[in-house]
Amino acid sequence: MDLPEDCWELILNSLGDERRFEPVSLVSHKLLSITHNLRRNLNITQQALPQMFNLLRRFPNLKKLDFSQVTLDVDGFLCSVSEREMDLVSLNISNQKEFPITGLQELASKNKNLKELVCSKIGFLKDEDVIAIAESCPALEVLDISYPDYDCSFLPDGSQDYGSFEGFVSDAGIYAMAMKLERLQKIDITGNCFLTDKSLASITANCRLLRELVVNDCDCITEFGIGVLMSCSRNLSSVSMNGIGISPIHQFFSQHFGEARNLREIDLSHSYLSDEFLCSIAEASLKLEKFSLSHCHNYTFAGISVLLRKYQSLEYLNLEAAKFLSDESMIGVI
Template identity: 40%
Template sequence: MNLPEECWESICKIIDEDDYRFLESVSLVSTSFLSITNRVRSTLIITDRTVPFLHRYLLRFPKLKRIRFYDMHKDIDSVLLQLSLSGLDLESLDLSGMPYFPDFGKFGMEKMMSNVKELNCSRASDLQESDLVSIGVCFPSLQELDISYPDSHQSSVFDSGIISLSSNLKGLLKINVSGNNLITDKSLLSLSQNCVLLREIIFRDCDFISSHCIESVLRNSRNLVSVAINGIGWRPRESFSDDAFVYARCLSELDLSGSFLSDELLRLIGDAKFPLKKLLLPNCVSLTFDGILNVLSKYQTLVHLNLEGSSFLSDEMIVELLKFLGHLIYVNLSFCAKLTGLAFFNIIEACVSIKSMRMEGTNFGVEEYSKELNTKSGIKTLYISGSHNLSDKCLEKISRHCPFVETLDVAQCPGVTTDGILEVLRNCGELTSLNISGCSGISCLGAVDFELPKLESLRACGTSIDDESLHMISKRCRGLLHLDLEGCLNVRSRGVKEVVQSCMRLREINLNYCEADGGIFIWMVCANPSLRKIVPPCGFSPTRKLKNFLLRHGCVLYQTSFDLLSIAYHPNRRDGDNIE
């Protein structure tokens, strides 16, 4: 189409925000599109393999805003020096899981970091007090900081580091200090007093934080909209005053995971009358139906509810709770072992806005539910893995009542067979992601006689699917991006070749424990230039020559499926985007 360049640039920006990797295909259309995609790309993931070519990437993508380090073992300081010399105006820097914390004070890197608003240092090895001081000095514009769960045998973060940090970062809006188990009330009090704009605070697994401190934080930080803490109520004689929560007038998200929650504490939360939208109470002890009923009756505009692990809940109790949950968009009832499909169908009937549900590890499938719903549910994502009683009949009914589902996870459901999955594929035309891993009843998908143009991700680990199934996939699922076949012992090279040759958008494939020939990989990258990540069969040892050949074609061999899938599905997602 003959559109102005500004229009194409706007379109490419939307693609970049959703998944920047799709810009690669656009860039191949013409030199004009190549120039546009180079200008709009905002995210770069740096690994050991990209370091030798980093200077080229920095010249090619002058508008980078987000940098993420992943699986880096080389000199991080030298890479940061290149970034500082590039003149980039960075807004986000992700150093999570790095083997050491870099020295930002070296080489004048302060200028590059002066406009960074988001810094993720979670799981960083050997995080020290001096590192927190350096963060406070080198990142004056920081708004979001994650220093959770430092990877060290003994935590080296104490109150003095948090106090120094808070005194320098007056504009901080969000902080995650979870897993720093030596910090005390002093740290949180300094944050609440110095960072008056603070809107979100996460402090899970901080053992020395008292209920008195939590009250003080809620009282001091009047702008707080989100609080996440676990393990409250376990200390002897620990209690909250009657007005503990009344000062948190802006609180809309509350996460009390793994806490000892009495009915009295839930009454205090209910009486506080926050503008609460999200409530997370997973794996809590002493939780009762009366306590949940009381708090939900006070917050009838909740859109997000997590009651995972509340094993006392029954179908009848869910029906009673639904009187107050008419606005629900997301609910997690996983590992509520007494729940059956009755709870599911009542939820999708009562909650017309529901978009996402998790009911993993429940008794889904044992119910007798003959009622037909008058309307179709608009639910988009459904996770019901580990439902050992789930049958084809029940799955077919779900697919009829939820035809708009896009993500479906029925992994580890031994009662599901090929017939049930075929009904899902036939009824759910919007399906983009399907997980059937561990479904021992699924042997072949070759009977599919209709197109599945929207299916992008298929995980079939440990199933009995074979080359005939892969032939079907190659013909019906041409838009496939991710294919996980780990443990599919009946898969041979012939089936793999058909998929690779026909699914031209395929980027990642896992062949661990398959019977594919190790000599197939050169052919794969030549036949399909979109391939970026391959997990070879177990025991295959690639030569350096093969690795280099694949790298020249933009593809990497990974030895484990964890490496393959760890950043595959959400390349633009920043850790901690959600309270959960």
């Protein structure tokens, strides 16, 4: 116990998981105090909500707050949290019935270093919300606005009825947002079904530092938009999309892969691909480390063989539901 506090901090930080602080904190008051000062993450549950301000006092150096398990007046709680002196870098406000715009604005005004915002599954997310995000948090590097919940009904033919919507995230909202988020490095727009290729063009033109894009379940975004993104985003290292390529897409993509030299991870799950497309990836000489073709169609073992011979240092390959695979063919590749 005679060790200086900075030595104890090095030892405790080497544990790697803040949950391991709990048994250590029971040893002595000194270690209890040190673990309190070292804690950076706090997940607020519905049960812990009444004790939230006691927890904020208990852990004075928090950097990340997670309200995704709270569904009661998050807007008001964010306003209250903003009154405390903090230096947050990450905030998760997912699963809310509506976007807590006032609370976010108050909290962001006091935490200028906020770099990550996760607001997945927000009820009735709309343009004014994403614009407010950009205006309140201009230093954002990571943004997740995936799967907004519009609680839509269904028409007699089984299709979704969007006619009663009061608002949603559109290309215009993404354009206004991207204009203000020049530092953005990762964005997840999965499930925003009203976005088109124009949104990707806006992100490409304004977010020059973009490294990761997740754009699954966006039916109006096509291979054209993805191609433009890859041809202009020189820093792009990871792309995740699904359902791309109702028709073979190699003819369009092949001319763009050569520009995306830093691509390391590609996920094209549930897409319609061809062997020519896989060959174009092989010819591009990317820094590919991870490639997912889960539940993809049309390609054959010949295309995979060319790809694997080119990228022998590939660390991860997902061929789930590739019915053509056999022991004999895989042995041939090895």
